[in-house]
Amino acid sequence: MIDRTIGIRQGKIVSMTTTTRPGPRERLLSAGRELTYEHGVNVGVDAILKRADVARRSLYQHFGGKDELIAEVLRTTAQADERRYEEALAKGGDDPRKRLLALFDTIATLTSAPTFHGCRYTAATLTLADQGHPAHAAVRTHKEHVHELLQAELEALGHPRPPQGADQLLLLIDGALAAGANRPDAPPGPAVRALAERVLDT
């Protein structure tokens, strides 16, 4: 956060740019967001505390521990990612078929980027063996939100079975995100786009 303020330097009133540092809760979330994407959800607590520059006590005060911090990181990225889904759909304008194809074009571009390292939600699911870890609920909620989004678009399109069609489109998204990471030399864009068209043209 950048605040422009007025300050006094050497007796003169000058315009200054100061940085207001986010509080410990925000710094923990940011550090968790970055480090879990770089190193996975098994990243050590010490690395998170160091990057966030907060004391261990702060982590426990704000989140009760690492597990809930990881879950909250996923809930906040999910909100941002769901907005990105809506923005990608919006690129297709008002036509339901064009909207869904615009979304799959965005996924094709995303999964072909050299910086792409896979879906952070699938990574959390596959990395966290403890099925009681609160991150699992965060992932399921996010995937259900995406399913609802896809189902609404298929309803607008007049698809004969929107819930089943949304299952198929979500499987294609999960597949493109996994295949893009597993086979970096064979970007999944053309395959996922062709398969999505098949679902839409049912």
Add this chain to the structure above:
Amino acid sequence: MIDRTIGIRQGKIVSMTTTTRPGPRERLLSAGRELTYEHGVNVGVDAILKRADVARRSLYQHFGGKDELIAEVLRTTAQADERRYEEALAKGGDDPRKRLLALFDTIATLTSAPTFHGCRYTAATLTLADQGHPAHAAVRTHKEHVHELLQAELEALGHPRPPQGADQLLLLIDGALAAGANRPDAPPGPAVRALAERVLDT
């Protein structure tokens, strides 16, 4: 490994069943296979050594370290999994379409099982941030083998574009394996089976 041998007990020759314990290399591979599926590839070295009941020196003697053990675990499970793909195809007999559908039926069953926790190869890809880790090459080789298998079946089927069709079928497999883990309450069997039919009927 069970060996039936002849032994001497209380002065009499008797038949005995003894257990020949696998050597340290095999025990490390077994422990690595089990623990990486239960806890992911970030499982600690100490846990592997404890389960394998071997000294740390053995790990370095046989594998040079944990990274190469993990890669070798993936290479050995990949061989077993590729045989399972061939067995699943064989259930469909000689008809190429039936063979591929039999494979997708097996994947539908596998991803709906309560013990299913996702694909160990995608898990390794997503968990290991270091792109130089030898596990990444093991995963890519496995996925290319599955791609070759699918492409050969599509050639037998007379599919118009076998390499592209195999990209699509592999994306569907990766998608079913990811979606089955991400959404345990919505098994991906029906969706992946319907999508696979679309690819075969191109």
